[in-house]
Amino acid sequence: MENLIALLVVAPLLGAAVLLCGGRRLDAVGHWIGTVLAAASFVIGAILFADMLGKGAEEREMTQHLFSWVPVEGFQADVAFQLDQLSMTFVLLISGVGSLIHVYSIGYMEHDERRRRFFGYLNLFLAAMLLLVLADNYLLLYVGWEGVGLASYLLIGFWQHKPSAATAAKKAFLVNRVGDMGLSIAIMLMFAWFGTFAFGPVLEATGETSEGKLTAIGLMLLLAACGKSAQVPLQSWLGDAMEGPTPVSALIHAATMVTAGVYLIVRSGAIFNGAPDAQLAVTVVGAVTLLFGAIVGCAKDDIKKALAGSTMSQIGYMILAAGLGPIGYVFAIMHLVTHGFFKAGLFLGAGSVMHGMNDEVDMRKYGGLRKYMPVTFVTFGLGYLAIIGFPGLSGFFSKDKIIEAAFAKGGTEGWILGGVALLGAAITAYYMTRVMLMTFFGEERWRHAPTPSPAEPSVEPAAETHGEHAEPHPHESPSSMTIPMIVLAFGSVFAGAFFGIGDRFIHWLEPVTGHAHGHPPVSALTVTLSTVAVMVIGVGLAYAQYGRRPVPVVAPRGSLLTRAARRDLLQDDFNHVVLVRGGEHLTRSLVYVDHTLVDGVVNGTAASMGGLSGRLRRLQNGFARSYAVSMFGGAAVLIAATLLMRAV
């Protein structure tokens, strides 16, 4: 059984190699090769899962040592896989959702002449992501980590003929580099202090390591997680990443890759358990991002960017839970899985809407689409109910547990974190209801002649400009697109109850992550009721604003906060002013120092030497007799000196 683990990674890797090297001959069948190999990975995952279920909880961990990568005295890097319950969860999520999105892409990318390449990239992503979660040491994890970054870059910039897409890809890559630096420093610290970077020895060694060291490693890991999972302050790339094709947004920038940070933190739980300061930093980052993403999500008119804000916010929940320690790890992963279902479903729904609307992304030009796209409406609606935490659906179980755990943190911190999480739940309900109402309900605003408004480009500079002013004819998408949406909708509805009832998920993950039951200061029932209450308030508020009143086609000016949120709460402006301008000033002053100080010393030496030799040159007057004088003078001095020395 152990030998199957490598196949999980090899299958999609083979697909990527075949598709990317195969050339045009494979254009006709490329998408099938990609889909079959992704599905093969899922089937192998399912077989291993069945095998794992047959064993006792403590014997479920499997390892496979493939080969020694860098066998050097004192530095052992192996290509070895470790499949435990945590990895298994990710393997099923990644290959399952990944396969569904491959199927969806067959329909979505049908008219794209570079479809084969797209599937090659998708397979490359799957291979890298599976490598990331299956690695048994941090160095191999880092390989996967960079691999998903590369795949993300390639896929965001897939429509590279659009300058906005090319820029967005570069931005994502650069911001991710900052986080990756954190991970590489963390690995170096581990090697310096523990002499190894395999999970087992490192996590065991945390027991006898000082808190300061653990905090340093923890903070570096947090930086890595911030970059990959789009958390404040490295969140600015995720909104722009929506330039990529929608299946990519669903798979990479919603369901799987952006959750790699959560995986990293939960996997390194032992390090964070020994470093309360690092844990506090994790919870703060999670809580801030949770609100940040939610606020951005409220203001966006671009359906994908609204969902991107929501992704950021939901990952904020996961990071928050992961920062709570053993009371939160399980719930972080549980929310990650349910979020994988409903957010992928929501994105696929958004893609289906765009597919039927001539690739229009502005929700103000949607409206009343439920009649034209019934399947999309129902699946999107179920995903919507799941994400706002409607009782009984997935999001309700996972988010409620996180809010409970946040309160259970105890003390003032617990109240603040719990309050933030509750507030986030209300805002989630608000912005998702807004998306829902603007897209599927209300009057059919797309019927009006779409007048290009002068105010809009300044608000949404990245909005797609198509030049097509023909009235769209909304229609339901082909079955290759609707079937994955239906499957994901099933997941959105039932996954939470399946995991949550009877603490199934807790028992499943407990041997890996450990679990402690938190005791919130108020009863669990109160927390649940208040979660539902704030959800109802959020929905009601959105209904009052967008359901009862017609939605203007041209975005109103809005309050200061709305305008800031439309510009991603000024994150790009902040980066521009602080980092770009700051960097420019720094380099300029360094150039100044270089010119005046360094060059001054060098040039000054040269100039003074030149001046001195210019003066010395005058001694060469060409008169033989004056040379003779200097010779006699020199000889006289030498003789005098010799005599003087003898006298002394």
Add this chain to the structure above:
Amino acid sequence: MNPVNYLYLAALLFTIGASGVLIRRNAIVVFMCVELMLNACNLALVAFSRMHGNLDGQIIAFFTMVVAAAEVVVGLAIIVSLFRSRHSASVDDASLMKL
């Protein structure tokens, strides 16, 4: 006779030669003064040889004479060609080796 007197004479001759080299412009005279200095050295060497009772100084004096003979050949040739090219035997006129 006290050999020290020869040393005094050698010093005197050397000084006269040196002053001639420094003061006179005519290349022939300068050249003769150089010879005077060489011979002053020879005299000093022979005097020292006598004072110390060995032959080292005398041998070196012979060497000096051989070298001086060679030097005369080369030096006179230079002076003659110099005079031919610029119709003057003044050492100050041959001041091309400068910037």
